Amino acid sequence: MTRQWGRSSVTREALLTAARDVFLARGYGEATVADIVERSGISVGSLYHHYGGKPGLYLALWEDFHRGQEERTVRAAKAVDASSKERFLAGARAYLEGSWERRDVARLFLENDGPAEFSTLRRRRGWTWIRGNTKLLGLDDSRRSHVLVVMLTTVMGEAGREVAACESEQDATETIDEVISLVRGMLDG
Structure with a gap:
């Protein structure tokens, strides 16, 4: 067996x-x-x-990529013994670094060239990230908190795509640093 x-x-x-x-x-x-x-x-x-079939292979690759991103993000956030904001930023940095390290696969998902069910799966995954980020940041269920978390999650998703599209490690590092700086500003504002 x-x-x-x-x-x-x-x-x-x-x-x-x-x-x-x-x-x-x-x-x-x-x-x-x-x-x-x-x-x-x-x-x-x-x-x-x-x-x-082919769609199942594509979706399995996507699930594997995102499972790895989630694990990396959670590990980084848990490793920081600080405020919820600093834990979020540590997780955000880890997510972006993972986008660079696995840029070949991340770029594949940039193309929006997947099976029909891919957009539905991506939306569901986005809502999962939003719920997790709300919890990580320790925010209430107010409209302001919800909008902030939706914006942060969207920014991080797009920033991951931007990092994956970088041509060099230096460009990726500079992009990651800039994103973290901007996200810090969003959290402080």
Whole structure:
């Protein structure tokens, strides 16, 4: 039984790696299942068994990327023994640094070239981030607090895309520093 699970894990990883490479090279719309199967060396049947098709692979890559971003952000925020604002800023910096470190995959999601269900999933994830940021900042449920958190969350999402699009590490670092400075100002205002 363990051997079967091990093979399934290897199969899933090979398919995800191949899908990432093909999507990065051709874009989601131009990529085909045949391209992914050829690149992975895994059968079409296994692809459909594990992911249900090309959309499932794309969404699995996106989920993996965002799960990593969430884990990175939470770790950074918890590591700071300070105010909720400073914990938020530490998490924000970690999120942006993750956008640079995983820029290849982050850039893939910049294109808005995913499956139809991607926009719905992205909206749901945005609301999850908003709830988490509200809690992290310790804000009440007033309209002002809600608007502030929506703005901060939106700024961070777009800033992550901007960092991922940077051409050099120096540009990314400068962008991250500028974003953190602006977000600090929003929190102080």
